[in-house]
Each structure stands twice: as C-alpha cells, then as structure tokens.
Amino acid sequence: MIIARSRFTGAAGRSMIRSRNIMSSVQYVTRCHYTTSFEPAPKLTIHEISPQTVEAEYAVRGKIPIIAEGLQDLIKKNPTDHGLPFNKIINANIGNPQQLDQKPLTWYRQVMSLLEYPKLLDEPALKFPQDVKKRAKLILDNVGSIGAYSHSQGAPFFRQSIAEFITKRDGGLLPANANNIFLTAGASTAVSYLLEILSQDEHSGFLIPIPQYPLYTATITLNKAKPVGYYLDESNHWSTNPSEIRQLIKENKKKGINIKALVVINPGNPTGAVLSHEDIHKLIDICAEHGIVLIADEVYQENVFHGKDFISFKRVLGELIQKRPDLYKNVQLASLHSTSKGVSGECGQRGGYMELVGFREEVKDIIFKLASINLCSVVSGQAMVELMINPPKKGDESYELYKKETSGIFDDLKERAKYLYEAFKEMEDVTADPPQGAMYIFPKLDFKPAQYHKLYSRAKNSSLLIDDIYCIELLEHTGICCVPGNGFGQKPGTYHLRTTFLPPGKEWVERWTEFHHLFVNKYKDGTFCA
C-alpha cells in the first residue's frame, strides 16, 4: 500500500517527512550505539507459556499429517527425483472435499459471485439463472454489503431464514427463534464458545464420546476443564450407552467433578454411526434429569446413507416437550451445523450456525458477548449457510442443475464409502462397521499381541502405538495420509484409524490393500501366516 499511500499525503510533503524520519532514525540508531546499555533477555520457551496450550492435542492436523506435508514438499521440490514410491499424498486425514475432486455447487458460487461484485447484476450479457439473481438481490437488500461487520450473532435476515429451516426440518413442534441462532465460523467457533462459558472451574467436566472429534478434548484442555469420555459401543454400530453415561455422572460427582455438558456427535465423527430416535430420547432424559447442557454436533446431518435417517435432537426434544413439558422444559440444547460438510463441502468458506434452545437469557448474553469480542463471523460464510438451508425449489431455474450436482456428489460419496468399506472387510485382521453417515470409516486394526510379536515389540521399543506404526508405514509406502485411532480415543488395547472415503478413484484403495498385505506379512508371526 505504500504506492497507494504516497499519493495521499502529497509527494513533496511525504518525501520531506520520509527524509526526516530516515534521518532521525539513523541518528537515533547511531546514538544508541553509545547510550543504550542493557543486558538482553532470552527468548520465551514453552515452559513460560500457558501449559494448557502446550498440553492440548489435535491429531487431525497432528504428527502424521505434518509428516505428509513434509513428503508433499519433497515431491514438489523434486518432482522426478524424490525417491518415494508414490507421486502424491492422498489426504484422507481430513474431511476436505474440495481439496480433492469435489466441485463447488454452481448455485452457491453464482450467488456468491454476485454478493462479492453486485455490479454483475446489471451485466446484461451475464446469463445467470433468474433465481440466482433474485436471491443475491434479496440478500443484498436485507444484509447490505458483505464487507460490513454484521450483528455479532449474524445478520438478522440469515438468522430468520435459519430459524424457518429448523422449524420446518423438525416438524414445527418447537419453532426456532432467530434470536437463538448464532452464525459461526464452521462449527468450531460454536464449540469454542460453549466449552469456554461452561468451564466454570477445574472441576467442570464434559462428557465426550470415545472415539471423538479431537476439537472437543483440545478445547476442554485449553479451558482447564476435565474431559470425561464415555465409550461408544463398537459391537453395536458405535451406538451410545445411556447407563454407562449415567454411571459416569454419578462416579464423577463423587470425585467432585461437576458434569456441565454432554457432547454427542450425530452422525458420528470418526465413527460414521447414526443415532436412533430411542438413543436420542435416552440422552435427552439424562440431560433433563441432571441439568446438563446437551451439545449436539450435527454437522453431518446431510451425510446419511444405507437406509438410516437423520433425526435431530431438536425434533425429539420438541416431541418430548409437547408430551411432558414438566419434565423437559428446562433442557438446554445447543445444536451445531456447518457448510463444510454435507454435499456442500465448503470448508474454506467457514459457514456454520448454532441454535440455543432452553438457555436462560443471562447465559445467552454471555455467549453473545464472546461473539461480540470476535465482532462477527465472516459474512460470506453466513450467506453460504442461507444458500445451504434454502436451496432452489422445484420450478426454479437453478433447480435441475442443483439437483443433478447434489445427487451426483451424494451418490458418489455413498459409492466411495461402500468401495472402501468392502476393501476393509477383505483385509486380514481388520474389522469395520458399514458406514451409515458422515465422511469417515473407523476400522479396527485387530492385530492380536499373540500373533504380532514383532509389531508389539517395535511399539514397545519406541514411543509409537500400534496404530501410529500402521499409519506411518501406510503413509511412507502409499502416500495415503490418515489419522491413528489414538488421536480420537479408543478402548485401551484396541487400535483403529480414521480415514475419509473422499479421495476419488479406486486405485488408492487398491494400493492400501496391497500395503496391508505387506504389513501383515511383515509383522504377523510366521506360524500364524501359513
């Protein structure tokens, strides 16, 4: 901007000022050769900063992805001479569809281009569908420039639209209110606000599923609170176990840990499980009885396959309140959604929302204050949420293309999920649950110690776990980057990995199968291999 600014203050005035400054700086620096005398202090070490920021762990972008990044750099710098047995990294560590081959939806991006440059609306040569132009105009009329800060909760127009979407989605039993909606940067900011306000002190506990998305443990650690893991039941399609959760609340109370919230990820990350109506009802009961906030991470609500149906916590809560308001009227539910997943896959646009149900105004005000300190979430991301929840309708000019694109993405994901799952089913000493939803499979590496002496002894002699070793070798041999199960939590003595099923093509899956065969051959005891 130096070029830009030099015009403003006038060239003559400026050069005078500049020479004065440079002069004074030189004199000053020269002077301080003689006058400045102090003992310079050393730099900060990690022992002098916040210990909880040092302690927090986030595996999705943790050690394996960092090695992968290094390999990617190596390939980039030496495209023909990198010495690796593959030519690119397959990023299966993160649900980031547009980093791979997923194309953005035309509907989203046409409206967004008009919001960025509204003068395109007056361009007669531009053949955008009428409903695209109409929606862009509607947003611009109601929200104004996307370059202005919005209300800290998000522009009222978007919040109203989201409230209507939720009410319709959930059958209208418990209508949503725009004042309870907060637009957020993906779902991550919502998690951060909720865990921050609910961390009363170091005795505050949060029930989180094991395995879980590590944003939760990381944020709980940052807030010096206690993560209290409840196991998802691998033998029962990774479903929740309400009696175990009740037991944990009781046990923790005895230990002085006050459970503040129950986190549920549905559809599950990393498990891909989808909860039933009964599961949801039982979890709400627990929260109603114990005054625990229910955090429903429902960002994968569009990613549901295989005959399952997504049921929102809000819908079930609405039914329960209608039947028994006396029992359920105090339930405090925060439910999260995002434009990053679903068939949108607009991760980089950072759109998302949180609905708060049943919170006291005084508590909601505190969340509002946190949102205010951050001013507002990105307004283009807010618009993206509007486009996601309020897509073209039958009869609209964009509808057919929108339908074709979304169906294409959905069917493709379903097929990729199936293909990868079938591959895991065939792999020796691997078990996997059929994917029901989300973007992940969380197969179990069923390497019994009695059969894999070499593997367990290698683990024993290093700081690595069985799943770390598997993921590192997978990466080194195939370029496939996924995340060891220990990054998400797993029952002691069990080992898993999380992989997305997003990468295109079948070749990478075949390479994985080949690698797996070699891995088993390398580490499984000869006597059992015969």
Add this chain to the structure above:
Amino acid sequence: MIIARSRFTGAAGRSMIRSRNIMSSVQYVTRCHYTTSFEPAPKLTIHEISPQTVEAEYAVRGKIPIIAEGLQDLIKKNPTDHGLPFNKIINANIGNPQQLDQKPLTWYRQVMSLLEYPKLLDEPALKFPQDVKKRAKLILDNVGSIGAYSHSQGAPFFRQSIAEFITKRDGGLLPANANNIFLTAGASTAVSYLLEILSQDEHSGFLIPIPQYPLYTATITLNKAKPVGYYLDESNHWSTNPSEIRQLIKENKKKGINIKALVVINPGNPTGAVLSHEDIHKLIDICAEHGIVLIADEVYQENVFHGKDFISFKRVLGELIQKRPDLYKNVQLASLHSTSKGVSGECGQRGGYMELVGFREEVKDIIFKLASINLCSVVSGQAMVELMINPPKKGDESYELYKKETSGIFDDLKERAKYLYEAFKEMEDVTADPPQGAMYIFPKLDFKPAQYHKLYSRAKNSSLLIDDIYCIELLEHTGICCVPGNGFGQKPGTYHLRTTFLPPGKEWVERWTEFHHLFVNKYKDGTFCA
C-alpha cells in the same frame, strides 16, 4: 436440505423409514408418559458458568450500542410513528465503513467474484480488466478452490506474498519469512492466540495502553491474566511514556506479576495517535531488556493523516538488529494487520495476518496448534489480504480506477476527520487532539465538577459515569451512537468518548453540536453560563 436428501435415499425407501421413525417416536413418547420418572433439574444460571466470561467487558458492542439497536428496531417497526426525534441511528461506535456509505473497491470485488465462480473466467461477454482475470487465475492455480480448508497458517501462496510485502514495506533490513506469517480472521484471532499462549497463569501480566481497544482487556480477562494499564499521554498527543512503562514492570515484578507482553496500538485506537521512530525504538528497548513479547497492533497502518508517516515496529527492529544484533536478536515481535480498516474497510470479509519475528520454533508450534484446532481462517478473507497488499501497479488495466477509488476514500476520510475535529474544537468544555491516524477521535469531556453540579449529582445517584450520561443523551436526542471513554479506560476523573469519523455528510455533526449546546445548558451551573 430435506428436499435435496429425499431424492437420494429413494422416495419409497425413505417414506417407509420415515413412517417407521415417526411411529417409533410416537410410541416411545407415549410410553415415556408412564415409564419416565425423574425430577427435572433447573437451568444453568450465570453463577454456574465460567466467571471470567461473565466478567469480561467489551464496550464497542456494549450497552450504548445495544440501546441503539433497540431504537433502530423501534424505528424499523414504526417508521412513521416511533416518537423519536430522529429517523435513523448513526453508528459512530464502530469502525465499519461499509455499513455506512463506503463502497468496496472494484479491484477486490471483481477478483473475489472470479474466485467464487471461476467459470466467469470463460465468459467472453464479461468485460473484466485483464489484470483482474490474471490475478484470479494466479490465485486459483496456486491455492485451488477457496471452498477447501487451507493450511492452518493460511495458504503458502498468500503467506509468501505477504512476506514479500512486509520485506518491501520495511526496506528489506529484516526480510520476512512465509513460515512466520499466520492468516487470521481480522486481527482479533491473532490477539486471541497471542494472549492465550502468553497467559501462563494468573500472575501473567500484559501491558496495555490506556485508553485501549477493549478486545485486549476482554481477552486478558478471559485468560485469567492481569491487564496492566500504561497511560498514554493526552497532553502530548497520546504518545507513549517509556519511563512509566519501565516503572510498571518493576512495580509489578515486586507484586509477583510477570509481564509477558507489551501491547502497542499504532496508529492508536481509540486515540488516533501515530508513534514516532523514537517512540518505537524506546518501546523495543524495553522489550529487548525484559524479554517481553511486543504485540504491535498495526491494523490502521494505511490510515495516517496530517503529515505523519507510519513506521512499522518491524522496520525499526530491523534497523536495530542490523546495528546491534547482540542487543536486539532476541526481541519477539508479533505484528498484526487486517483488511477491515485502511481504505479497504472489508470488515465482514475477516481478512488479516500476523507476522511473528524472533519467536522460538517451539512457541510458534503452539500457536500453529491453536490455528489447527480452528482448521483455518476463511480462505476468501486470505485472498482479500493478498489483494490489499499486492494491488494493481501502474500500467495495469485496473490501476487508474483503483487509484481513483482509494484516493477518493482516503481524502474523504481525512476531510471527515477534519470536519468532526473542528466541530469538537468549537464545543464548550470539550478538548480534542487533531486526528493523526486510525478512524477515531477521542475527545475529552472537560466538565469540571465545580461547574457541573447537576451532572455529577445525577451520576452519583445512578450507576452511570459522566461519559455514560453524555453518550446516552446524545443517542436519545440525535441517534448518534458512540462509546463512552470508560469502555476504553481513561485517567480517573477524566471523561472521554470515542467516535468514528466515518458517517457521511455534515448534518450529523451539526446535530451533535446542537445537542452539545443543549447538554451544557442543561447541566452547567447557571452562574458559570453567563
């Protein structure tokens, strides 16, 4: 998305599933009429949540703006019959140019529209300048879809570009490195990361200017650390006083407070002051001697008027390191910039960056981890930073228009600043410093207790301070919303207010002058009015 999803699972299958779900839900709910029995727990109160989230204060969107919002709603709902002496709120409480009349720069928005919908590049009818198309292509080729998560520090391409901008801006003495750049959502996220990692425990202190931008005190409170205010010298154009700062470090050390960072806002918010080379040198000396991190909030670096020149902390540090590496090599500087201010005013796009200089790798890794937990900053905002720091050059097709638009905005802001300042100069019992930079004036309400008995007695009988009363009455009489000085901090017994000079036109300033006259007449003791 219900419409969208219903196609995917097949209508027949789906309606079967749906009826099964509805059936089971009804049965289940009905059953729980009889079997569910528990005592419902009450809702959370603010006494059961994090006390520091309750305690944190953020005046920029605090009580006065909240009253203003209520009045705005009233006007909207009753446009002809609202009973107020004005028809709209003048938002002078926040630097939000595009909420007022500032138009986005064509250069930014044309490139952004192409990034959102790259197919426009193939539209022969679209007459965008060649350099706009070229830049969009360059970004798309290097970064890919803006709908994908980027590297958590920001896309390497943008970081490289920012590093080159800084190196050039600062004369190249201490070249910037792309690995030290973090793209952030405005500057707020950068502040949040820095204060979070530097808050080692409750004995960690942060030197912040008084008056300050309240993001700092709010974030320090959230991190349970101690804000240690150093006064800016109102009698000397709000400059810094190094000996006072040194004294504070000493005093606080004695009290067991370990100063972790010195925050400097230059150009100043809310004061509008611009630091000299000598000021900056002296502040760097303090940090070098005491091993204190220097946080330079330089988001207003383009907003510098009246013969002053912006000098970055990085530039001065580079000069000092060149002369005396032994003394300055350990200085840890974090400098922040944003697309929200300057002539960009793209607040809603949430673009910003932070450069870290001199930090140990191990500490930078922790900041990287925090960034990873949030995945990445919005990628369109990252692109906006690139467009800001790398604008059209002379000879580029966009250059003339870019120059015209940026000059227009800059000159306009300068003129508005001057007009408002002149008005304050004329107001009875108000003093103001000539605006040097930023977007604000911070006039002093010089209402002496001996002359304003009625005013001080009103304050005494309420929970309001003098500046609160003034701002509330200003809002109620004119619709002008600004922020009382107590929201930023001020010397005890002094009262100020912060107003932006962004609102267009002169009429609002005239209304303010009129109001001020009435206010003085109402509260100033008659004997002194004669």
